[in-house]
Amino acid sequence: xxxxxxxxxxxxxxxxxxxxxxxxxxxxTSAEHPYSPGVTDPRGTSFNYLDHLHxxxxxxxxxxxxxxxxxxxxxxxxxxxxxxxISRGTRHLKIxxxxxxxxxxxxxxxxxxxxxxxxxxxxFAWQIKTGGDAQQRRTQGDFVKDSDVHQRIEEFVTVARGVxxxxxxxxxxxxxxxxxxxxxxxxxxxxxxxxxxxxxTEADLSLSASVADIHIFDAVTVAKLKEQIASLKSKTDDxxxxxxxxxxxxxxxxxxxxxAFRDATRYRNQTRQTGSVDALEEHLWGGLTTxxxxxxxxxxxxxxxxxxxxxxxxxxxxxxxxxxxxxxxxEAYRIGEHVLPLVHEHLQPQxxxxx
Amino acid sequence: MxxxxxxxxxxxxEPSSHRSKTPHxxxxxxxxxxxxxxxxxxxxxxxxxxxxxxxxIAHAAEISGFQGGLIPSFPMTxxxxxxxxxxxxxxxxxxxxxxxxxxxxxxxxxxxMTATLQRATGGRALYNxxxxxxxxxxxxxxxxxxxxxxxxxxxEFLDILQGLWKxxxxxxxxxxxxxxxxxxxxxxxxxxxxEIYFSGSSDAALxxxxxxxxxxxSWLEPFDQLRQKFDRVKEKTHLLGxxxxxxxxxxxxxxxxxxxxxDEVRLGFxxxxxxAIQNFGRGDGGDSAGxxxxxxxxxxxxxxxxxxxxxxxxxxxxxxxxxxxxxxIVGSYEQVAERxxxxxxxxxxxxxxxxxxxxxxxxxxGEEVLPLVRGSTSAPxxxxxx
Numbered sequence: 001x002x003x004x005x006x007x008x009x010x011x012x013x014x015x016x017x018x019x020x021x022x023x024x025x026x027x028x029t030s031a032e033h034p035y036s037p038g039v040t041d042p043r044g045t046s047f048n049y050l051d052h053l054h055x056x057x058x059x060x061x062x063x064x065x066x067x068x069x070x071x072x073x074x075x076x077x078x079x080x081x082x083x084x085x086i087s088r089g090t091r092h093l094k095i096x097x098x099x100x101x102x103x104x105x106x107x108x109x110x111x112x113x114x115x116x117x118x119x120x121x122x123x124f125a126w127q128i129k130t131g132g133d134a135q136q137r138r139t140q141g142d143f144v145k146d147s148d149v150h151q152r153i154e155e156f157v158t159v160a161r162g163v164x165x166x167x168x169x170x171x172x173x174x175x176x177x178x179x180x181x182x183x184x185x186x187x188x189x190x191x192x193x194x195x196x197x198x199x200x201t202e203a204d205l206s207l208s209a210s211v212a213d214i215h216i217f218d219a220v221t222v223a224k225l226k227e228q229i230a231s232l233k234s235k236t237d238d239x240x241x242x243x244x245x246x247x248x249x250x251x252x253x254x255x256x257x258x259x260a261f262r263d264a265t266r267y268r269n270q271t272r273q274t275g276s277v278d279a280l281e282e283h284l285w286g287g288l289t290t291x292x293x294x295x296x297x298x299x300x301x302x303x304x305x306x307x308x309x310x311x312x313x314x315x316x317x318x319x320x321x322x323x324x325x326x327x328x329x330x331e332a333y334r335i336g337e338h339v340l341p342l343v344h345e346h347l348q349p350q351x352x353x354x355x
Numbered sequence: 356m357x358x359x360x361x362x363x364x365x366x367x368x369e370p371s372s373h374r375s376k377t378p379h380x381x382x383x384x385x386x387x388x389x390x391x392x393x394x395x396x397x398x399x400x401x402x403x404x405x406x407x408x409x410x411x412i413a414h415a416a417e418i419s420g421f422q423g424g425l426i427p428s429f430p431m432t433x434x435x436x437x438x439x440x441x442x443x444x445x446x447x448x449x450x451x452x453x454x455x456x457x458x459x460x461x462x463x464x465x466x467x468m469t470a471t472l473q474r475a476t477g478g479r480a481l482y483n484x485x486x487x488x489x490x491x492x493x494x495x496x497x498x499x500x501x502x503x504x505x506x507x508x509x510x511e512f513l514d515i516l517q518g519l520w521k522x523x524x525x526x527x528x529x530x531x532x533x534x535x536x537x538x539x540x541x542x543x544x545x546x547x548x549x550e551i552y553f554s555g556s557s558d559a560a561l562x563x564x565x566x567x568x569x570x571x572x573s574w575l576e577p578f579d580q581l582r583q584k585f586d587r588v589k590e591k592t593h594l595l596g597x598x599x600x601x602x603x604x605x606x607x608x609x610x611x612x613x614x615x616x617x618d619e620v621r622l623g624f625x626x627x628x629x630x631a632i633q634n635f636g637r638g639d640g641g642d643s644a645g646x647x648x649x650x651x652x653x654x655x656x657x658x659x660x661x662x663x664x665x666x667x668x669x670x671x672x673x674x675x676x677x678x679x680x681x682x683x684i685v686g687s688y689e690q691v692a693e694r695x696x697x698x699x700x701x702x703x704x705x706x707x708x709x710x711x712x713x714x715x716x717x718x719x720x721g722e723e724v725l726p727l728v729r730g731s732t733s734a735p736x737x738x739x740x741x
Contacts, residue, residue, distance in 0.1 A: 012540070024542060049542070050475050054444065075540045078464075078471040084440025085475045088406070099464075107497035108459035115433040119406040119441055138535035141463040141515070159497070179494035184431060186382040 003314055003347055005340055006067040006096055007060035007332050008293065008324035009053050009086075012076030015292055016327045018270030022292065024049035025329075050077065050085060056329045057086040057093065063336025067094030069127065069322055071294055074139070080112070087120050095120070096196060096322075098127040101152045102142035106159035106176045114164070114183055114190045122191030127216075128153050130199060148174070150207045157195055157211040164192045196246060196320075200228065209235035212243050214320050219249035219297040221281055222316050229317050246320035247313055250288070250295040251331075253306040253339050264288065264300045283309065293324040307342035314347055358699060358730040359602075361452060362416040362424040362717055363709035364409055366432035373608065373623040373676050373711050380712065381405050383431070405433070406441055412713050413442050413449045419721025423450025425483060425604065425707045427679070430495055436468065443475040451476065452552065452707070454483035457512035458498050458505060463537050465512070466519045470543035481550040483572060484509060486560065489642030502642045506559035507531065513551070513567040520548050552602055552705075556584070556645035565592040568599055570705055575605040575682040576648055577665055578701060585702035600704035606673045606683030607710050609691040609724050613668075616685045617660075623676045624660035632657050635675055649681055668694050677711055692727035699731050 013022030026047035028034075035041050060068050068086070070079040083097045103109060116124040130149050131137055137144065144152055155173040162169040167182025182188070197208045198216035208215040209232065217228050229245055236243050252267075254260040268277070268288055278286035280297065283305060288298040299309055310321060325331035368381020379387055380395040382405060390396045395408055416424050426435035439451035451472070457465070472480040486505045487493050493500075500508060511529035515537075518525040522544030524536040553568030555561070564571050571588045573581060585601045592599040610616040636653040652671055654662050663672040665682075668690050674681035684694045695706060710716035 027542070048474055050471075074538075077474065077543065078467040080436065081440045081468050081471040081475060084437045085443055085471075087441050089444065102461050103464050104460035105458070105497050107495075111430075112434045112437055115437040118433065119404065119437065121404075135535070138533070139463075139537045141461050141532060141534040141537060143533055176497060177494075177499060178497040179499075180491065181495050181497065187431065187433075 002319070003343070004066040004094070004320050005064075005343075006069050006094065006320060006322045007056075007063075007065040007335075008069045008071065008322070008328060009056055009082060010076075010293065010324075010326075010328045011053070011071055011079065011082065012073040013049070014327050014329075018267040019272070020270075025052040027052075050082070052329070053077070053082060054086055054089055056332060057090055059329050059332040060336070061090050061093045063333045064340050065093070065332065065336060067096050067125070069096040070098060072098040072100065072129065073294075083116065083124065087116070087123070090123075092123070094123050094125055096125045096127050098129055100129055100131045100137075100140065100142070101149075101156040101175075102131070102137065102140055102144065106156045107163055107178050107181055109156070110160040110163045111183075111187075113160070113193050114187045117190040117193070118186070124191075124193050125196065126193040127196040127198075128156065130204070144175075150203050151175075153197070154207060154211050161192055164190065198246075198248070205232050205235050208232065208243055209239045209241060214244045214246045216246035216248050216320070216322060218295075219247055219280075219284065219299060219313075221284065222312050224280075225313065225318075226316050244319045245317045246322055247318045248295055248297075248322045250293050250298040251306055251323055251325050251335060251339070252288075252298055252300045253303050253325075253335060255302065255338075257302040257305060260300050260302060260305075264298070289324075289326060292326050295324055303338040303342060307339050307346070310339070310343050311346050314343070358703070358728075359422045359705040360420075360725060360728070361450070361705065361707040362412075362419075362421040362720075363707055363713060364412055364424045364426045364438065365709075365711075365713050366409075366427050366435070366438070367429065367678065368405070369677065369711055369713060371712050373619050375623075375626055380408055406438065408714070409433075409438060410442055410445060412717060413446050415714050415717040416721075417446055417449040419717045420725055421449075421708075421717065421721065423448075423452060423479065423481075425452040425454065425709075428454050428485075430492060436472075439472060439480060440475060443472070443479075446476075446479075448479070450479045450481055452481050452483050454485050454554075456485055456487050456496070456498070456505075457509045458487070458500060458531075459496065460512075462512045462515040462532055463519065463534060466516050466539055467543065469516075469549055470539060470546045473546035473549070474543070478547040481552065483552040483554060484513070484568070485554045486563070488646060492641055502557070503559040504531075506555065506557070506563045510563045510566060513563075517548070517567070520544060554645065556643075556648055560644070561588050561591050564588060565595055565597065565599065570600045570602040572602045572604060572707070574645060574649055574680040575603055575669070575684070575698075577652065577669075578697065580648070581698070582701040589702070601702045602705035602707065603698055603703045604680060604707040605698075605709075606677075606680075607691050607708055607720065607724070608670075608683065608685045609688050609710070609720060611687065611723075613685075613687045613690055616687060616690075620670055620672070620676075620685055621660050624672060627675055631675060635672070636681070652682075688723045688727060691724050692729075695724075695728050696730070699729075704731070 013024045027049040070082050079097045083095045152175045155175045159176045163181045168180035169182040170179050194213040196214045197212040252264045283301045285298045368383035370376045370379050382396045387396050435453040486509045508531040511532050519539045524538045527534050550569045552570040552572040553564040554572045608616045636650040668686040670685045671682045673683045
C-alpha cells in the first residue's frame with residue numbers, strides 16, 4: 001500500500017500569525033491603496049484570492065504532494081468550482097473535494113464527477129462530511145434530522161456509485177432516487193471518486209465500514225490510534241470491506257526542535273490561548289491552529305522528529321496523511337522539501353519489500 | 356439598446372462537418388483512433404483530451420467577438436459547471452452560460468458555486484435556467500417531480516438565490532426549499548448576480564420566467580409563432596412591473612452564396628438513413644411544451660430536405676444532423692444576417708448561435724455574418740461587397 005500525502009487549500013483565507021485576521025492574499029478588501037502614497041502599486045484589482053489558491057495547488061504539486069484537499073467552509077469559496085479551477089494548472093494532483101450530502105442530487109454530483117474524471121484523468125476524489133448541528137445545517141438550506149445524516153450519506157454514495165458503475169441503474173431510497181440511470185458511451189466506466197469519510201462516533205465508524213474507501217481520524221497518540229483503527233476494523237470485518245486509514249493533522253516543522261517549539265509557542269501566544277497547553281503528548285498539541293486550518297491537532301518538532309512521528313503513524317496503518325500548516329503556500333514547500341523526503345526514504349524500502 | 360450574440364460549446368462531441376458524422380471530434384463516436392492522440396477525442400494517456408478542444412472553441416468564440424457560449428447539459432454530455440471552472444483561467448472575455456435544473460442543487464450550494472465562479476472569471480458566469488423535460492429523462496436524473504411543480508421549485512430556488520445574494524442573513528419557507536439564516540460570505544456576496552436566461556414554453560414556465568428571468572430564451576420557431584410567444588412573455592412580465600428581454604437559440608449554416616449553404620444541408624440530409632428520417636420528430640415521452648412546439652411543424656412525409664423548409668432560409672431538420680433543437684437558418688452571409696435582423700424586429704434581444712464544426716464556424720460567423728447584423732440600432736450597417 002503506498003502512502004499518500006495530501007495538502008490543503010485554505011478556502012476562506014490564510015494567515016501567517018496567530019493574532020492576524022484571515023487574509024485573502026492578492027485580494028483587495030477595499031478601494032484603499034494598501035501602500036503609502038509615495039509608493040506605486042501595479043496590481044490594481046488584477047488579482048483576487050483565487051489566483052493565490054491556484055498557486056498553492058501548484059506549490060503542493062511541485063513540492064511533491066500527491067493530492068490537495070479543498071475543504072468546505074461556509075465563509076470560503078466553493079470546493080467544486082475550485083476543484084475545476086485548479087484542474088488544468090495541475091498534472092498529477094489528486095483533488096479531494098469536500099462537501100455535504102445536502103449538496104444536491106446524487107445523480108447530478110456523479111454526472112459532474114464524470115466530466116471531472118474525463119478532463120483530469122481520474123484525479124477527482126470526494127470527502128463527504130456530516131456537517132454541523134441541526135441549526136448550522138438549516139443555514140445551509142438543510143432540514144434533515146440529526147438521526148438521518150448518516151443514512152443520507154450512505155444513500156448518496158450508494159446512488160452515485162450505482163450510476164457511475166452500472167447502466168441501467170435504479171434506486172429508490174428516502175433521500176435519493178433514480179430510474180434507469182447510469183452513464184453510457186464515453187461517460188460510462190469513469191473512475192469512481194474515492195470516498196473519504198471521518199469521525200469517531202459509532203455511527204461514523206459504521207458508516208465508513210459500509211461505504212468509505214478511506215476513513216480519516218484526527219491525530220492522537222499512536223497507541224490511541226491503534227485502538228481506533230481496531231474498532232473500525234471490527235466493523236469492516238462485519239461488512240467485509242477494506243477501508244484505508246487517513247490521518248488529519250497540522251505540522252509545525254523547523255530545522256531544530258527548539259525553533260519549532262519557539263514558533264508554536266509564539267503562535268499560541270498570538271492567538272491568546274490561555275492556560276496550559278492541551279498536549280496529547282509533548283509533540284502533539286490540540287487546538288493550536290484549528291481556527292485557521294480546521295485540524296484539531298498539531299505535530300511539532302524538528303524535521304527528523306516530525307518525519308519519525310509520521311513514519312510511526314504509517315507503521316500503525318495510516319496510508320493517507322491530510323496535512324496543513326500556515327501559511328499554506330510557504331509551508332507546502334517547507335514540508336515537501338524537508339519532511340516528505342525523509343518519510344519516503346524510510347518507507348520506500350518497506351513498500352518495495354511488501355510489493 | 357444593442358443585442359448580445361453568444362456561441363455554443365459542443366458538449367457531446369461533433370463531426371467535422373454537417374455532411375458526415377465522421378471523423379467525429381470527441382470520444383462519443385466509436386472508431387476514431389486516428390484522432391485520439393491529437394486531443395480531438397479523449398486520450399487514455401493523460402495527455403490531451405476533449406477539454407483541450409473545448410478550450411480552443413472558447414478561445415475562437417471570444418476572439419471572434421461572441422459574448423461567450425451556451426454549454427449544454429444533457430444525460431450524454433459533459434457538464435457545464437466543471438467546464439466553466441476548468442476554462443476560467445485561460446479565457447479573458449468568454450462568458451460561461453451554464454444550463455442547469457435548479458432541482459438538482461441545494462440553492463445555498465448553488466449560490467456559493469456561482470459566487471466562486473464569478474470570482475474565478477471576473478463575473479463571466481451566467482445561467483440558463485431549465486426546468487427539465489419530464490418523462491424517462493427526468494427520472495434518469497433522479498427527479499420525479501411533476502411538470503408544474505418543477506416550475507414552482509425553480510421559482511423558489513431563484514427566490515432563495517436572490518435573497519442570499521444580498522449578503523444579509525436570509526430565511527425562506529417554501530414548499531420545496533427552506534433556509535434559516537443562511538448567508539453568503541462577504542467576499543462572495545460582492546460579486547455580480549448572474550444574468551438569467553430562462554427556458555420553458557408552458558404557462559407554468561412563463562409565470563416563473565416573468566418573476567426572475569433577464570432573458571426569456573426560446574428555440575427558433577416559425578417567426579409569427581415566435582413573435583406571439585415573445586409578446587406574451589413581455590406582457591406577463593410587464594404586469595409584474597418588470598422588464599424582460601428575449602433571446603433565440605438557433606443553428607445557422609452561412610456560406611458565401613445561398614446555393615452553397617443549401618448544398619451543405621442537402622449533402623448532410625442525403626447521407627442519412629431512411630430510418631433516421633422516418634423516426635424524425637417522434638418525441639421522447641417527456642412533458643416539454645417547447646419540444647411539442649418544435650415537432651408540431653413536422654410534415655407528414657419527408658422526401659427531400661426541401662420538405663423541411665418552413666419559411667425562407669429556415670430549415671427544421673437540424674436535429675437529424677447533430678441532435679438537439681431542430682430549427683435553424685440556412686443561407687448566404689447576407690441572408691442569415693437579414694433573418695437575424697428580422698428576429699430582432701419581432702423582439703429578440705440576444706442570440707445563441709451555433710454551427711458545425713463549432714471551432715472553424717466561430718471564426719466564419721464572427722468574421723462574415725456578425726458584421727452584417729444591424730441589431731437594434733437604426734444606423735445603417737456597412738455591407739460587405741462581393
